[in-house]
Amino acid sequence: MEGNIRVGTLFGIPFYINPSWFLILALGTFWFGEQFAQVLNGNLLPWIMGLTTSLLLFASVLAHELGHSAAALSQGIGVRSITLFIFGGLAMLEKESETPFQSFLVAIAGPLVSILLFVVFSIAGSTLPLPTSLSIIISILATLNLILAVFNLIPGLPLDGGNVLKAAIWKLTGNPNKGLLYASRVGQIFGWVAITTGALAVFDVIEYGSLWTVLIGFFLLQNAGMSAQSAQVQDKLDHYTAKDAVIPDSPIVSQDLTLREFVNDYVIGNNKWRKFLVTNADGQLVGAIATEDLKAVATSEWTEKTVQTLMKPVEEDTQIEASQSLLEVVKRFEQDTNKQLTVIDQNGVVLGLLEKSSIVNLLSQPQENQSQDSKPEATPV
Known part of the structure; x- marks a missing residue:
C-alpha cells in the first residue's frame, strides 16, 4: 500500500494509516450516526457517538493486529509495521514462522484477541450500570468484535483462517508452499462467492449482500491470487539449488x-x-x-x-x-x-x-x- 501516513509507534512497532482509512472512518461515522439518531436526541450528539464508535471499532482492529504482532515477537520475528486501511488492518512481519505450530499461533492470535474483546464488552454491557449511549456503543463493539473474529476465521487467504489452513496443510504435507497454495485457492473461491453474492444483492436477486460485499470479494480475490502466485514461485525456487x-x-x-x-x-x-x-x-x-x-x-x-x-x-x-x-x-x-x-x-x-x-x-x-x-x-x- 502506497501513501501511508506514519502516526507513531506502538510498543516499538511503526504504526501507519492508509488514506483509504479516512473514507471508511467517514462512512462508519455516518452509518453509526444514523443508528444513534433514532434513539438519541440532539443534532450533534448522534454524530459524535457515531465517530466515537468508529474510532473504537478501529481500536479493536488495532488490538487484533497487535495480537498477531505479540505472537510473532514471542517467536523472535520482528514486526515491520501495523497499518490500518479501508478493509481493516495489516501487520507486516519480517519473516515467516519456522514451524507449522508457530505459524498457527501467529494466525490465531488476532481472532483470539477479538473474541476476548467480545467477551469483555458483553460482560461490561450486561453487568455495569452504564448510560444509554455508552451501553449502545458497548453492545455494538461486542457484536462487531465477534463478527471480526468469525469473518477472519474464514479458511482462505489473506484472512487469518487462511493462515490457519496453511499451517494445517504445512503440518500434514511438510511443505509450507503447498499450504500457501491451497489456502490461496480457497481464498479465491471465497472471493468469487462474495463477488457473486454482492452482485446478486445489488440487482435485488437475493436479500443478503451489498456493493460492499463485492468490494470485499475483489479484495479477497486479488490478495489470494497474489499469494497463489507467490506460492508457485516459491515452490519452483525450492526445486533448485x-x-x-x-x-x-x-x-x-x-x-x-x-x-x-x-x-x-x-x-x-x-x-x-x-x-x-x-x-x-x-x-x-x-x-x-x-x-x-x-x-x-x-x-x-x-x-x-x-x-x-x-x-x-x-x-x-x-x-x-x-x-x-x-x-x-x-x-x-x-x-x-x-x-x-x-x-x-x-x-x-x-x-x-x-x-x-x-x-x-x-x-x-x-x-x-x-x-x-x-x-x-x-x-x-
Whole structure:
C-alpha cells in the first residue's frame, strides 16, 4: 500500500494509516450516526457517538493486529509495521514462522484477541450500570468484535483462517508452499462467492449482500491470487539449488597468476567485472582481488608479483553452500545487504557467483532448458 501516513509507534512497532482509512472512518461515522439518531436526541450528539464508535471499532482492529504482532515477537520475528486501511488492518512481519505450530499461533492470535474483546464488552454491557449511549456503543463493539473474529476465521487467504489452513496443510504435507497454495485457492473461491453474492444483492436477486460485499470479494480475490502466485514461485525456487543459478563464466582467477597475466587474460577487454574471486590449485576460495588494487603496484612489477600478493579476504557472510535451496537464497537476499554471494561446494571448491538477476534468468528459462540444466552430471569412475 502506497501513501501511508506514519502516526507513531506502538510498543516499538511503526504504526501507519492508509488514506483509504479516512473514507471508511467517514462512512462508519455516518452509518453509526444514523443508528444513534433514532434513539438519541440532539443534532450533534448522534454524530459524535457515531465517530466515537468508529474510532473504537478501529481500536479493536488495532488490538487484533497487535495480537498477531505479540505472537510473532514471542517467536523472535520482528514486526515491520501495523497499518490500518479501508478493509481493516495489516501487520507486516519480517519473516515467516519456522514451524507449522508457530505459524498457527501467529494466525490465531488476532481472532483470539477479538473474541476476548467480545467477551469483555458483553460482560461490561450486561453487568455495569452504564448510560444509554455508552451501553449502545458497548453492545455494538461486542457484536462487531465477534463478527471480526468469525469473518477472519474464514479458511482462505489473506484472512487469518487462511493462515490457519496453511499451517494445517504445512503440518500434514511438510511443505509450507503447498499450504500457501491451497489456502490461496480457497481464498479465491471465497472471493468469487462474495463477488457473486454482492452482485446478486445489488440487482435485488437475493436479500443478503451489498456493493460492499463485492468490494470485499475483489479484495479477497486479488490478495489470494497474489499469494497463489507467490506460492508457485516459491515452490519452483525450492526445486533448485544455489548451484543451478551460478552465473556462467563467473570471475574466478588463480592465485598463481602474475598480475600481468591477470590483466591480459581477465581485465583488458572485460568491462563486466571489477572484482574477481581468487582460488588455490584445488579450486578453493582463498580471497578476492579488485582491479582497483592494481594501482598499488607499478606496472614494471606486474610480471614478478602474483595475484596472491594483492588479494584480500572474503567475508564468510558472502559465501553460500551450493546445495542450499534457491528459496533460502532468496530469503537471504531479502534479509542481507549483499548483492552477490559466492557459491561453494561441499569440498570448498568455488563454483561461481550468484546474484538476484541470475535467479531471475534461471526462472525465465523455458522449462525444457531448466530440466536439462538441472540434470545431475555424470561422475567419472
